[in-house]
Amino acid sequence: MLMKIGGLARALAIILAIxxxxxxxxxxxxxxxxxxxxxxxxxxxxxxxxxxxxxxxxALPIIGTALTQLPAxxxxxxxxxxxxxxxxxxxxxxxxAIRMYHLVMExxxxxxxxxxxxxxxxx
Numbered sequence: 001m002l003m004k005i006g007g008l009a010r011a012l013a014i015i016l017a018i019x020x021x022x023x024x025x026x027x028x029x030x031x032x033x034x035x036x037x038x039x040x041x042x043x044x045x046x047x048x049x050x051x052x053x054x055x056x057x058x059a060l061p062i063i064g065t066a067l068t069q070l071p072a073x074x075x076x077x078x079x080x081x082x083x084x085x086x087x088x089x090x091x092x093x094x095x096x097a098i099r100m101y102h103l104v105m106e107x108x109x110x111x112x113x114x115x116x117x118x119x120x121x122x123x
């Protein structure tokens with residue numbers, strides 16, 4: 001269920017990023033909405049896809065700056081790239097927090113030793 005919600009949040013963030021790049025949406029706080037959708041989408045972000053998303057968070061501002069050189073549409077494409085970066089940054093933040101939680105839990109379980117495992121307690 002969380003994967004479906006994360007996928008839906010990712011799809012909504014992409015659609016909102018594209019629409020907000022071309023149309024001024026004064027009725028809502030677009031950056032905040034994109035970050036919140038990204039935070040929700042980060043729940044569904046796997047470890048394999050995290051490296052690609054981190055690279056995109058770094059590369060999207062550079063790509064957006066390069067796209068500004070296009071006449072008539074460059075500024076809008078730059079806005080789309082920056083909006084996508086905001087959503088992906090939220091997703092990466094959530095995925096990193098989840099990954100850090102798992103690392104801490106592995107470390108704590110490793111400190112307890114083999115006597116604390118459920119199989120050893122059942123003997």
